[in-house]
Amino acid sequence: MQTSEKPSNSIIENPPDCHLWDFAGVDGLQVAIALFSPDITYIAPFQSLTAEFNQQPCAVLRLCEGNFRVALPAGGNAIERAIADLGLKVWVKPCDRIATLFLFTDKGLERLSQLATTKSIYTLSPFPLNRAVPARINGIAILAWHILWQGQPKLVIQTAVQDCDTVHAAFLQSVTAQ
């Protein structure tokens, strides 16, 4: 995955301090409780919380009953080892196929609601902190995540690596249009 900062000073592509990992399985919730916080039981799919892993802040997004995505500031495979040590029934792997675009929320949320469409049960207006919404921009699937990252609210757009430039361009065009 390439990391770059493009001229649009408000969109950062694949920042080096954000590493996404997925884990899922019948014991997914128990892994999340053990690694992060019992508070994980309070959040529903497409909700997240800020936690700590290896004394560093991280964000944990629930995707389904036993499916979670973690955003970690540090690289390496510490989370893989930690999960293996638990001996529970889950798989864990880095999100190699996902690219991320980090946007500042003040403009990002507004642009997103103009650019993206969702299924009827989801909404981007409002889009509170620690929520995620599956959506599409020009037909391209994204997962928008309103996250507290390094103490700042950020809008993180996750999309397939091969679609990253197109989605990035869509956001840039929306700026131009404004």
Added chain:
Amino acid sequence: MQNLQVIPPDGLETYDDVPAPLGKVVAEYRIDAATAIAYSVKAGQYIQIMDVEGTQCSDFLAFAGEGYQEELDSTVTRTLLGMAMPQAGLHNKYFSQAMRPLVEVIQDTCDRHDSFMLACTNTYYEDAGYVGHPSCSDNFNQVLAPYGMPPRPGWAAINFFFNTTVDDSGAIISAESWSRPGDYVLLKAQQDLLCASSACPDDIDPANGWHPTPIHVRIYEASENFPKAIGRRVAEALPLRFTQDSAFTPCIRTLTQHLVEYNSFWVPVSYSHQGDQAEYWALRQRVSLMDLSALRKFEVMGTGARDLLQWAFSRNVEKLEIGQSAYGCLLNPHGGIIDDGIVFRLGELAYRYVGNCDTDGLWLQKLATEKGFAARIEPSSHQLHNLALQGPYSRYLLRPLVEIDAEWGLNDLSDLAYFRFVTGRVGTIPVVISRTGYTGELGYELFVHPDHGAALWTMLMQEGAAYDLMPLGMQALDRARIEAGLLAAGREFHDLISPYQAGIGWSVGIKTKGDFIGRAALEKLRERPPFVAVGLTLESNDIACGGQCIYPVGDRWRVGHVTSGTFSPILNRSIAMAQIAPEYAQPGMELEVGFMDGFKRRVRCQVGTLALYDSTKSRVRA
């Protein structure tokens, strides 16, 4: 899209053999028996496909795009929806092979169609010995030819009113159509479409009742705004019932679009950006608000009202005081549960039954007539919609808002005991406040005239903000009621299951009252019901959400089955409600839940009380 070769209607004739139009008609077609037509619709227009005489199938095709290359695809549709057929409501669209929606189901009064089979083919009839028999596929070939569509031996259609099911062996069973005269499907075109509809010619099996009859199609203007609804029949004596909003639904729709049909009402599954876990915890730790207007209410009045309820209802209502209520069930002669519900004593000769079924009133009236009880039954669901305010803070929230009518001699809501009710006002809104619920928490149910529903919802949501109140959807409610061991109709009981089997034997006044319906059977069932209801705690995190068989440890033969299951957040365990042979139902007993085919994975579980959360009911009685 190119200009469509529209087959014009024969003018807008008046048809007196079908129900009146739903709105402004732009085209109308009568499809003679055993024929088909092609017709065009514009995006946004509505297509009503109507069974004129009943028991008649109508296959349907739709094509979009310049060369009609994008066609309706039932496999894509089933996959995207996770349902065999779209249904009015959330899962309501038929998709093309390009995964774009072509039509949306707006209303459906039959709710039994086929999406698995081809439109009938020449081959089907030929193989049965009927050479030269017309078929829907061949009829489609003929009417689509003018549009340049090459013929096919069989068209993959959506077969409206065609009654098929897939049995446990995978066989697709077809039988006589469920549709009655005038039944219809109302679709909304999502794009400009070329459509084709048939009146199926099949007279060699029961699909069309052996006698093919016409189909009627109406096209309505796009400016119409027909409500989404499923029409259901629950009894021959009752009119078709369409899914409706409660008095609170407009408020709920501002908070979520995730609504489904439940017992003929649109109810929220969960709320946007809340989710069922947060709603659940709001209920268990703070306070939550839910719309339970789908409950059915019946006024039972007259000098024979008490005797009727003594005969029909499992509890002894003789000692109920005015302002007191009792949970129990309506019984049938063999001791089965027709419905569970609560009887409220409103006055000397006035009771209210609150249950789940429209047919409860018919049943009570029938019994009153048969037994000569001077009792009158009047449905009152249309006058009483209800909210449940549940959770440990519900009392704190409600108390300062409530003014109890003086006649009850009760100044403080805190003095309202469990299964007691009063009338009063919340602000200026007249309500009945009942200390009951379906969650296993302290709570209240508020019955209100629909005219005041929105105001009551708004006030409780506003005042509840101080307690971090959350509205609660059905998904969270289901978690809570399974934890609390509370029964759901169709899951834990039905009319072949006795109260002793369902786990509410305590609600049968077998020792406290005289004869009542089903008593003789229940006296025998009480000794040893074939199964009893228990709670199960599973050793793994697999969710046994219903239907899984239960086995003795290491054995192949069954001792019961799961009726409902969920993950309990408060217990942090997978739990279930189950029906178990009495010999295996002792608390603490270890059994196995069989997943998949029952053998691929067995999960140990422990038998417990039906209510695995707060089994002593200390919280609801607090």
